[in-house]
Amino acid sequence: MLSKYPLSDVEKAFLAESGVDKISTLIPYLTVDNFPKLGLMTACRFLEWAAANPEGVISLPTGKTPEFFIKWTQYLLENWDAKKGKEIREKYGLGSTKKPVLKDLTFVQIDEFYPISSKQHNSFYDYVNKFYLQGFGLSKEKAILINSDEIPLSGGKHFSEVFPDLKVDLSLRFRDPANELEKIQQESIYMIDQWCGDYEQRIRDLGGIGFFLGGIGPDGHIAFNTRGSHLYSVTRLTETNFETQAVAAGDLGGIEVSANRLVITIGLDTIVYNKDAVGIIIAAGEAKAGIVKDSLETKMNNVYPATVLQKLKNGRFYLTKGAAVKLTDSLDAYYEKGEWTFEKTERSVIELCKKLNKYGHRLKLSDLKADKYTRLIPGLSEDTVNQVMKSIETKLSKGLEKETDQVLLHTGPHHDDISLGILPHITNQLSEPTNEAHFSVLTSGFTAVTNTFVIDTLIYTRKLLDEGKIQMVNYEDFFQIGYSLKTDKDVYHYLTNVASENADARRRGLSHRVVRALVIIWSIKNKAQLRETINDVISILRNSYDGEKNPSKIQTLKGMIREFEEELVWGYFGVQVKNVHHLRLGFYTGDIFTEQPDKNRDVEPIVEMFRKVKPTKISLTLDPEGSGPDTHYKVLQATAAAVKKWGEEHDTSKLRIIGYRNVWFKFEPHEANVIVPVSLGDMSVMEDSFTNCYLSQVNASFPSYSHNGKFSTVAQRTWVGQLNDIQLLLGKNYFYLHERAKVRASHGLIFFRDMSVDEFLATARELEKSIEGML
Incomplete structure (x- = not known):
């Protein structure tokens, strides 16, 4: 050509x-x-x-x-x-x-x-x-x-x-x-x-x-x-x-x-x-x-x-x-060059089901021989499709296994990434009392909070202050130490008002947390100074143009709003605030060209968290470079470096790494080795928690280009689409006649990759090559 x-x-x-x-x-x-x-x-x-x-x-x-x-x-x-x-x-x-x-x-x-x-x-x-x-x-x-x-x-x-x-x-x-x-x-x-x-x-x-x-x-x-x-x-x-x-x-x-x-x-x-x-x-x-x-x-x-x-x-x-x-x-080269792996067999058979719109059990040997890719399968036979079906069934079986005695550390680049990626899998883990769960968001996520949201929240907070409805500011020691106490109570009271459908009380709960954040960030010493600071922030934001980089303190305030939202989501399942870790890695600045992660500034905090939590399983986003926000990829680099460093001082031979994806990119069936069924109940929990807790995101100010609305809807559509792909291979009756109720109830599927540390570092190493030879 x-x-x-x-x-x-x-x-x-x-x-x-x-x-x-x-x-x-x-x-x-x-x-x-x-x-x-x-x-x-x-x-x-x-x-x-x-x-x-x-x-x-x-x-x-x-x-x-x-x-x-x-x-x-x-x-x-x-x-x-x-x-x-x-x-x-x-x-x-x-x-x-x-x-x-x-x-x-x-x-x-x-x-x-x-x-x-x-x-x-x-x-x-x-x-x-x-x-x-x-x-x-x-x-x-x-x-x-x-x-x-x-x-x-x-x-x-x-x-x-x-x-x-x-x-x-x-x-x-x-x-x-x-x-x-x-x-x-x-x-x-x-x-x-x-x-x-x-x-x-x-x-x-x-x-x-x-x-x-x-x-x-x-x-x-x-x-x-x-x-x-x-x-x-x-x-x-x-x-x-x-x-x-x-x-x-x-x-x-x-x-x-x-x-x-x-x-x-x-x-x-x-x-x-x-x-x-x-x-x-x-x-x-x-x-x-x-x-x-x-x-x-x-x-x-x-x-x-x-x-x-x-x-x-x-x-x-x-x-x-x-x-x-x-x-x-590229597809021709993938199938025609190099060693033939079972991954190629799996991929080509599932793709053939989609091309012909045929269920797996209806594929004939003649169909396989007629396709330009499946005909290349070594030892092609009547049993080839069955082998692929058994492989997928094994992945589903792994997704149904009960996990016990695990210390789970779920990480995400931004707030809501973990929930949108694998929430139904996490709810299975949290139902087991011998598991200990921790959650960590590695950046402050401030760019996802609009000026308008902060202005509206502060105006409402000021109104409550004027009406005497934020009573904690009247406590004698509030501005000395009280502001830092009872954060779990904030979460519990907020979620109580989710249950009672009291929207005003929920807004008041957010205002309480915003007051705590203001006191921390601006070192506020009394009510007068608190009100003055609220007015100053409102004024700064009103005089900013849309998309303007905020002053660092307002960035921190926006980030702390997102952090409260993350605590609320996991509070749904009884997770305490102390088990939700906010790392705020320094490379995340809001500039058009963000820095690469730094070993001391960005990697060491993750290692320190590993030392504190001592996880047996770590989840993380495994998005390819250039797919979705670059924050995902940079967090992956920092996490891989942290896992490697922690391995130098701690036995990680039994540590498992869970690589997941969410609304920005998804695994194909051949790329994942665990498949988790998702019920309508699971979808309802995700939708309900997203809507009630991620307040700054409900209006979808920064949506996916694939959907004009909430990310929770995008995630649900991804899960449903993944089920459709697998149903085409296994047949619908595999699901609604299955011996396990969890499978019979599935109306979506989650794909992820369960890896050893060596497997993860090898994968991360392939991705890391993209930053070698940089200036």
Whole structure:
């Protein structure tokens, strides 16, 4: 496939290293092992192009995806003639390339939210100025940028006057205005449309974009060209879809904001206007594998916007192996190369059931022989499907085993991760009195709490204080020591009011805990100072823009709200506050590019917790890199390092590690070795505890792009989907006629992986390779 396309020296070097020998997609792609390496490949290709096109036109992405592209570009420029720089250049096709000078390149901003102040740190305008114009030394004078503050509007007004609620009603393009403000808004929309047309023309007058680099959204969008965008679309003011709004919610401070914010984006035709352009889409992690497959294996189609790159001879996808895992080429290589394992047998048979929509017991040998993958099974016979069915039954049997005399330490990167991942499994463990359970959330999770939630909570708390309804502040020793006592009572009283359906009393319970948090964080000494602090925090938050990084004390307050929520969930099952551990690892800062975990700051607290708890089983999220929040992966790195260190001072030969997944990613049946039945009662408990305890999350301000609502619904759908897959193999009657009531009651399934320490560290080691060779 690639022989039909002009390959650069850099691309030849990375293709040779990848070992890929067959590419059959409609757009060529290159793969690397991990996320940082993806940044290296992209940086090398960019610098190769820039050296050959010193006055070219470039358009580069914003967000978290280009983190390592930015870092490697800067590193190579700074170390071009240093020993390591030379080694990298020689290895990856830049050996004879003269060091590029970037100052004469013309930068084109890809997109921007509208309206948004260019002064906000979560605007793409600010990002471009910080990381590209300043970071790469590009010319600001030559740059073509989207500055909302400077786009002309009716009467020379600012967008804050024309759109006072920051909402732009595009129906005014086609209908009569209802009042004077709408008339001004309509005139302004037409002026924005004219500005967008001029923006497009400025790009075309330069011959179009010469080097385009972009990420790809969950719906397949490139720039803000969402699913359904016209293949000949140009720069425009437009709405987005839910998937895009969900992804943008983190930048803008919640879906409530991103759902109402429009965008200005270059179009699909803008990207491919220059037929000689290098157009690259980068994607990392298995979470992107489905949309990557659809974008690369589908003929040009507006349902998959990235297919427009088929128009460019230099159109490419640069992928991590995880992002490429669902490509037909990758599946062929998985089954056709290397040793055949039973995992391959299991995977191919279950997939065949889905392809043919046939129950396992109805699969015939002829079906297996006709399939391109199952026909490769060694010793293929009438018994092959039975072997797979028995394997799955064994996994179900493990999920039914009663655990006794265990010290269980369940960990999660964020609050609610444990519950959403394996709550029904945990309830089985907690029903056994010989087990001791501990729960630990490793980050403070403050980014998941909106300013609005905190403001509303503090206003209500202030009201209760004024009415004398938070009586504990009147105790003589409250501000000396009383604030730190009776935290279990807080939890018990709150849950009592869940039982009695007293919503006001529950809010009061939250206010009690917030008062304790305020006293701790601000070292408050009396009621007057408490009220003053509440007013100060409300004022700071009201004067913050949505998505703005909060001061550290307010971050801590938000984190402590989440910590209370976690205590409430486990209080449902009688777990005491002392058994819920809050680690608040330091790498979690709320910055766009968070740090890698540090051995002393982030690993040692986990080791200390192991020393204190002495667990016999540890659960943790085992998400692949690039799938869901990067916090999951960084917590996994820190936990693996902690397990290894603890093993140096403690016998861990009998320690078991439980790897689970939740709403961001899921195991396939062949990847898991334990399957736990989930009843409707289990689902009700999870839904009830989530709704009543995770108060800051019920409105789903930062939802999954797969569902506009609570994460508990996403988890339930995952469990039901997993049951459907297994029912297709084993048959429905296996479940409703089973001898065990737990299986007969199952309407969902949880998959997880039970590992020894060595197995876990080997798995973590594979994932850890992605941070090797970093700058």
